Amino acid sequence: MIAIGGIASDIMSEAPSIREFRCGNFGMLVICVMDRYGLQVPDILREMAATTAARGGQAGGLVTLLPDGTGHRCRYVPSKRADVARGLMQRFFAGLWFRSALSWATPPCRMFLGHTRFATSSKPSTNESHPHRFSNPKSVRVWRRGPGGWASAVERFELYVTHNGDFDYWTLFGRVRTQREAGQWLCKVLGATHTIAGCDSVKVAGVMEFLRTQGVWEHALRLAYQLVCTPPFEETIAGKGGDVAGTIRAAAAVADRVFGDFVKTSDLSDPDHVRALAGALSA
Known part of the structure; x- marks a missing residue:
């Protein structure tokens, strides 16, 4: 479904120049009731990041809000042959555990905002990466x-x-x-x-x-x-x-x-x- 959505957005949008690189935005809003159905948030986000990485795989980032209102952000620049989606998710969710943020599943909803990019306007470094x-x-x-x-x-x-x-x-x-x-x-x-x-x-x-x-x-x-x-x-x-x-x-x-x-x-x-x-x- 993620791939179908990405393809549909390309088909329905104006045809881009063959010289134009476009980065990828992805996001997810999860209602807590979905947990009853075994929703695997990390796996879905990794699939999203992998799909959008086709529009830019030189760097990636993801942010969410914790129950106390603070943001948890992770930005990742992979090595030459590394998987930006897999590496980003591993670091992102490891950071949540490190911050003892297991209670992040308790709010009525959870928001995730992510991005993968080509180095178009700046070099692929952590500080230059989204979010x-x-x-x-x-x-x-x-x-x-x-x-x-x-x-x-x-x-x-x-x-x-x-x-x-x-x-x-x-x-x-x-x-x-x-x-x-x-x-x-x-x-x-x-x-x-x-x-x-x-x-x-x-x-x-x-x-x-x-x-x-x-x-x-x-x-x-x-x-x-x-x-x-x-x-x-x-x-x-x-x-x-x-x-x-x-x-x-x-x-x-x-x-x-x-x-x-x-x-x-x-x-x-x-x-x-x-x-x-x-x-x-x-x-």
Whole structure:
């Protein structure tokens, strides 16, 4: 079935150039009830990786979420004659055991996101391989609305991306920037202090992290500051403009407090309440 699905996607898509290499994305969402039928997740994922390796077998990677919300990622670059699918799965599931993650089977569902690749935009190394994560994991306060109303909790935030295609340019503040320039800007705005990969794909992860604000006041205010105030690109790259990140964190702490007080008496289902919240936040 996996092979049939891969062939069907090729047949129904536009005919690619004979000079074009395309990497392979694969994934799996498992509902816990399937365990009753003896579903062999590692075997299925290995078959998926082996199928997509036809579109790129020089490196592979796989990520899943553990019950505590942390991500478990494995990236693998095989030797010349090694099997990328088999080697990746062996390392990935060995890592789960090493982290004492046997409880990963207890959530109502499990998600797996994987990728195999040719060395097109960058060399086949571990750091250049998918799944990509721009910033290191961090703790953030997240607001969610449940049956009992709004509630917040400090959660671990980490974002992973796999993708195909090229991300050569990004229009930022009305000017087209190269992906390398975008990477430099994202490092400053997102506060990444480690060395990121040189490929374009990791910048896609950075853009997604920049735009992903739901439930997190700090992320929402960071995005609003960049879109509304539009500080000069060159000054941001140079680290000028003062402690912007510190100011945003302080403002987010105030927003968390104001929002928490407001939702004690309102579920924000009424547009008038939303406008009242905006007034309270700006007061």
